[in-house]
Amino acid sequence: xxxxxxxxxxxxxxxxxxxxxxxxxxxxxxxxxxxxxxxxxxxxxxxxxxxxxxxxxxxxxxxxxxxxxxxxxxxxxxxxxxxxxxxxxxxxxxxxxxxxxxxxxxxxxxxxxxxxxxxxxxxxxxxxxxxxxxxxxxxxxxxxxxxxxxxxxxxxxx
Amino acid sequence: xxxxxxxxxxxxxxxxxxxxxxxxxxxxxxxxxxxxxxxxxxxxxxxxxxxxxxxxxxxxxxxxxxxxxxxxxxxxxxxxxxxxxxxxxxxxxxxxxxxxxxxxxxxxxxxxxxxxxxxxxxxxxxxxxxxxxxxxxxxxxxxxxxxxxxxxxxxxxxxxxxxxxxxxxxxxxxxxxxxxxxxxxxxxxxxxxxxxxxxxxxxxxxxxxxxxxxxxxxxxxxxxxxxxxxxxxxxxxxxxxxxxxxxxxxxxxxxxxxxxxxxxxxxxxxxxxxxxxxxxxxxxxxxxxxxxxxxxxxxxxxxxxxxxxxxxxxxxxxxxxxxxxxxxxxxxxxxxxxxxxxxxxxxxxxxxxxxxxxxxxxxxxxxxxxxxxxxxxxxxxxxxxxxxxxxxxxxxxxxxxxxxxxxxxxxxxxxxxxxxxxxxxxxxxxxxxxxxxxxxxxxxxxxxxxxxxxxxxxxxxxxxxxxxxxxxxxxxxxxxxxxxxxxxxxxxxxx
Numbered sequence: 269x270x271x272x273x274x275x276x277x278x279x280x281x282x283x284x285x286x287x288x289x290x291x292x293x294x295x296x297x298x299x300x301x302x303x304x305x306x307x308x309x310x311x312x313x314x315x316x317x318x319x320x321x322x323x324x325x326x327x328x329x330x331x332x333x334x335x336x337x338x339x340x341x342x343x344x345x346x347x348x349x350x351x352x353x354x355x356x357x358x359x360x361x362x363x364x365x366x367x368x369x370x371x372x373x374x375x376x377x378x379x380x381x382x383x384x385x386x387x388x389x390x391x392x393x394x395x396x397x398x399x400x401x402x403x404x405x406x407x408x409x410x411x412x413x414x415x416x417x418x419x420x421x422x423x424x425x426x
Numbered sequence: 427x428x429x430x431x432x433x434x435x436x437x438x439x440x441x442x443x444x445x446x447x448x449x450x451x452x453x454x455x456x457x458x459x460x461x462x463x464x465x466x467x468x469x470x471x472x473x474x475x476x477x478x479x480x481x482x483x484x485x486x487x488x489x490x491x492x493x494x495x496x497x498x499x500x501x502x503x504x505x506x507x508x509x510x511x512x513x514x515x516x517x518x519x520x521x522x523x524x525x526x527x528x529x530x531x532x533x534x535x536x537x538x539x540x541x542x543x544x545x546x547x548x549x550x551x552x553x554x555x556x557x558x559x560x561x562x563x564x565x566x567x568x569x570x571x572x573x574x575x576x577x578x579x580x581x582x583x584x585x586x587x588x589x590x591x592x593x594x595x596x597x598x599x600x601x602x603x604x605x606x607x608x609x610x611x612x613x614x615x616x617x618x619x620x621x622x623x624x625x626x627x628x629x630x631x632x633x634x635x636x637x638x639x640x641x642x643x644x645x646x647x648x649x650x651x652x653x654x655x656x657x658x659x660x661x662x663x664x665x666x667x668x669x670x671x672x673x674x675x676x677x678x679x680x681x682x683x684x685x686x687x688x689x690x691x692x693x694x695x696x697x698x699x700x701x702x703x704x705x706x707x708x709x710x711x712x713x714x715x716x717x718x719x720x721x722x723x724x725x726x727x728x729x730x731x732x733x734x735x736x737x738x739x740x741x742x743x744x745x746x747x748x749x750x751x752x753x754x755x756x757x758x759x760x761x762x763x764x765x766x767x768x769x770x771x772x773x774x775x776x777x778x779x780x781x782x783x784x785x786x787x788x789x790x791x792x793x794x795x796x797x798x799x800x801x802x803x804x805x806x807x808x809x810x811x812x813x814x815x816x817x818x819x820x821x822x823x824x825x826x827x828x829x830x831x832x833x834x835x836x837x838x839x840x841x842x843x844x845x846x847x848x849x850x851x852x853x854x855x856x857x858x859x860x861x862x863x864x865x866x867x868x869x870x871x872x873x874x875x876x877x878x879x880x881x882x883x884x885x886x887x888x889x890x891x892x893x894x895x896x897x898x899x900x901x902x903x904x905x906x907x908x909x910x911x912x913x914x915x916x917x918x919x920x921x
Contacts, residue, residue: 274855281595288602291617299612302873303605310598313591320591348648355647356843359822363839368830376819383647384815394816398823405456410471412831 273345275321282318285311355379367417373399427778431553434782437482438790443783446483450490451791455798457491458498461635461828464511465495465754473761481765482783488761489737489787492754493545494795496733500537501799504726505530505809506653506821508639512630512867513733516701518638519860520718520725525653525810527721534803535668536726538796540679543672544731545792547683548690548738552745553785556774559691559742566692568878569887573896574689575872578699578864580903581706592857600865601872603628611877623837630698631832632841633866637859639825640846645853646814653810653817665803671723672731678708678724679731686732690739690752698867704732710906719860738788745769745781 288307292300358378362371376395380386386394406412416424437443450472457468468491476484499510504521517537524533555562579597606617607627618624646653672679682704689700708728709718718725743749748770750756762769767777774781809817829842852859879887888897902909 273851277851277855277857281599285602288617295614295616296612298877299609299614299616302876303602303616306598306601306869310595310602313595313598317589317591317595352644352647353847356644356822356846359826360840360843363826364836368827372823376823379819380815384813384819386815390816394820398820402823402827405460406827406831410457410831413834415830415834415836 275318278314278318278321282311282314285314351383355383363415363417365417365419367420368414369399369402370417372402430778431782431785433779434784435786437779437783438486438786442480443483443486446479447486447490447787447791448794450487451494451795451798454491454494454791455498455795458495458510459502460831461502461508461510461639461825464499464513464832465492466752466757467832468492468495469754469757469761473757473764476761477764479765481767481777481780484761484765485780485784486787488758489784490791492758493734493737493788493791494541496730497538497541497545497792497795497799500541500726500730500733501534501803501806504533504537505806506639506817507642508821508825509634512634512698513701513729513736515634515638515698515863515867516705516729516860517726519705520720520722522638522642523719523721524723524726528810529664529721530806530810531664531803532668532671532723533726534806535665535800536671536723537668537730538799538803539669539672540727540730541734541799542792542796543676543679544683544686545734545737545795546789547680547731548687548735549785549788549792550738551684551687551735552738552741552788553782555687555691556742556746556781559746562688563691563743563747565892567882567890568875569883569890569893570896571692572872572875572879573888573893573900574699574703575868575875577896577900577903578702578706578868579872580900581702581709581864589856592855593861596852596857596859596862597865600862600867601869603633603862604866604869605873610874623835623841627870628841628845628866629833629838630867632829632838633845634863635825635829636842636845637849637852637863639821640843641849641853641859643818643821643825644846644850647818650814652813665800668723669800672727675724675727678711678727681711682708682728682732683735686735687739687742689732690736691742699871700732700736701729702864702867704728706903710903719858734792738785741784741788745773745784 285307288303289311292303292307295303355375359371359375362374365371366374373395376398377391380391380394381388384391407414438447453472454468457471458464469488472488472491476487479487495511496513499514500517500521501510503509503514503517504525507518507522509515509518521533521537524530579601602617604627606624608615608625615625642653685704685707686700689703705718705725705728708724709715712718712722712724714722714724740752740755744755744759746769748759748768750759759769767773767780825842826839829838830836832838849859851857852862883890888894
C-alpha cells in the first residue's frame with residue numbers, strides 16, 4: 269500500500285489529537301474540559317478520515333491503473349516538494365545565519381536565477397529594488413529593527 | 427449639536443487638517459497592505475508624530491490612517507491570498523477565488539466600495555449612538571460573548587464544502603491550536619512541548635500568513651504559471667461592476683455594517699470576529715449559498731463592510747466611557763492623553779466638536795481611501811498575471827517581513843513557514859483552511875467566556891435574554907438546511 273499526502277496528513281492529525289488528549293488528562297479539570305470536548309470528537313472524525321483514505325470501507329472505485337498512476341504522481345510530487353521545501357529551508361537558515369537584508373538579497377537572486385531561469389538583469393535588479401523598498405519602508409519609515417543574524421552577532425562580539 | 431457637526435466637518439476640510447488626513451490615509455493604505463501589520467501597529471508607529479499637533483489635526487491624521495487599514499489589507503487579500511491583517515482573513519475566502527477566475531477588478535471594486543460604505547455607516551452610527559450606547563455595551567457580558575463565539579463556530583457546519591468530516595476536523599484543529607499556550611483561567615501552560623515560543627500560544631498573524639500566503643506561494647511555485655487561471659478582467663468595467671454589486675446589495679452592506687458596529691462597540695470581543703460573523707451571516711442569508719468559497723461577490727462585500735464599520739463602533743466605548751475596545755483603541759486612548767483630551771462622558775459636553783471631527787474623519791478617510799484604491803485597482807489587478815518565478819520570491823520575502831515586524835520574533839517567521847506547509851497540504855487535500863481559521867479565532871474566546879460565565883452566573887448562564895436569543899439563532903443556523911427543506915416540502919405539499 270502506497271502512502272500519499274492525504275494518508276500521511278490524516279495520520280499526523282490523528283497522532284497529534286491523541287497526544288493532545290493524553291496531555292489534557294494531566295491538567296486540572298478546568299483546563300482540560302474544553303480541549304477534551306473538542307479533541308475527542310475530532311479524533312473520532314480523524315479516525316474515520318483515515319479509514320476513508322486507506323479505503324478500508326471500500327468506497328473508492330478500484331482501477332488496475334490506479335496504483336501505477338498514484339505512484340507516478342507521488343514521484344513527481346516528491347520532486348516538487350523537495351524543490352520548494354529546500355528553497356524555504358534555505359531561506360530560513362540564511363535568515364538565522366546572515367540576517368534579513370543579506371538573506372533577502374541572496375535568496376531572491378538564487379531563486380530568480382536558478383529556479384525561475386530569469387535573465388541576469390532581472391535576477392540582480394529585483395533583489396536590489398526589494399532591498400531599497402524594504403529599507404525605505406520598514407527601517408527608515410517604520411523603524412523596525414531587523415534581526416542581524418548569528419554570523420553578524422559573532423562578528424560584532426569578536 | 428448642529429453647530430458642533432458643522433464645526434467638526436469644517437475643521438476636517440480646512441487647509442491645516444485636510445493634508446494631514448490625506449497623508450494619514452495614504453500611510454494607512456500602505457501599512458494595511460503589508461501582510462501582518464494591522465491597525466494597532468499603524469497607530470503605534472504614527473502616534474509619536476502627533477505631539478505638536480492640534481487635537482483636530484492629530485485625530486484626522488491618526489484616524490485617517492486607522493480608518494483605511496482594512497481597505498488596504500483587502501487588496502493583498504484578493505490579489506495574493508495574503509491578508510493585510512486578521513480582520514481581512516474572511517475576504518480571502520471568496521476574494522482570491524474571484525481573482526483566480528480573472529475577476530480581480532470586480533472583487534477589488536466589491537471590497538473597496540463595501541469598505542467605504544461600511545466605514546461611512548460606522549461613522550454615522552458613532553454620531554447617532556454615542557449618547558445612548560451605555561446600556562447596550564453593559565448588556566454584553568461573558569455569557570453573551572460565549573454565545574456569540576458559539577454562533578460563529580456554528581458557521582463551521584455551513585462552510586465545509588465537499589467532505590463535512592474534513593470541515594469539522596479543520597474546525598476542531600483550529601480550536602485546539604487556539605488553546606496552545608498560557609491559559610488565563612488556570613495559569614497552566616498547555617501543549618507547548620517545552621517550547622518557549624509556544625508559551626504565548628500560536629498567534630493569528632503567522633497562522634493567517636502561513637495558511638494562506640505561504641501555502642498559495644508553494645502551490646504557485648509547484649504548478650508555475652500565474653495566479654489568474656483565466657484572462658483577467660482588470661478593466662474599469664470590472665471595477666465598476668464590483669461597485670454596482672455593493673449598491674445593488676445595499677441591504678447586505680447595512681446588515682453587515684450594523685454587525686461590525688455592534689461587535690466593534692463591545693469591548694473584549696475583538697474585531698476579527700466581526701468579519702467571520704458577517705461572512706457567515708451573508709452565506710446563511712444568500713440566495714446562492716453554494717457559491718460561497720468559490721468566488722462569490724457577496725462573500726467579499728459582507729466582511730469588508732463589517733471591517734470598516736467596526737472602526738466607528740470601536741470609538742463608541744473609547745469616547746463614551748474612556749474604555750478601549752481593542753488594542754488599537756488603547757493606543758488611540760494614549761494619543762488622547764498626549765494631546766490633553768480626556769475621553770469619557772464629559773467629552774460629549776465639552777469637546778463635542780472634536781467628536782464630530784472624528785466622525786467627519788471616518789467619513790472622508792473611508793471615501794478617499796476607497797477612491798485611491800479604486801483608481802489603482804485596474805493596475806493592481808494585473809499582479810495576478812505576474813509569472814510565478816517573479817511573484818513567489820517577492821511574496822515570500824514580504825510575508826516573512828510581515829511575520830517578523832509585528833513582534834520582532836524570529837519564532838513567528840519559522841511558525842509562518844511551518845504553517846505554510848500545513849496550509850498547502852490542507853489546500854491540496856481539500857481541508858477547508860477558512861474553517862480552521864474560524865475555529866482558531868473563536869476557540870479561545872469561547873473557552874474563556876464559558877468559564878467566566880459559569881463562575882459568575884452559574885450553569886444556567888445561557889438563560890440571560892441576549893444569550894438566549896443568540897442560542898436560538900445558533901440552533902436555527904445549525905439546522906437552517908433542514909428547516910429550509912421542511913418549509914420547501916410543506917410548500918410542495920400545499921401546491
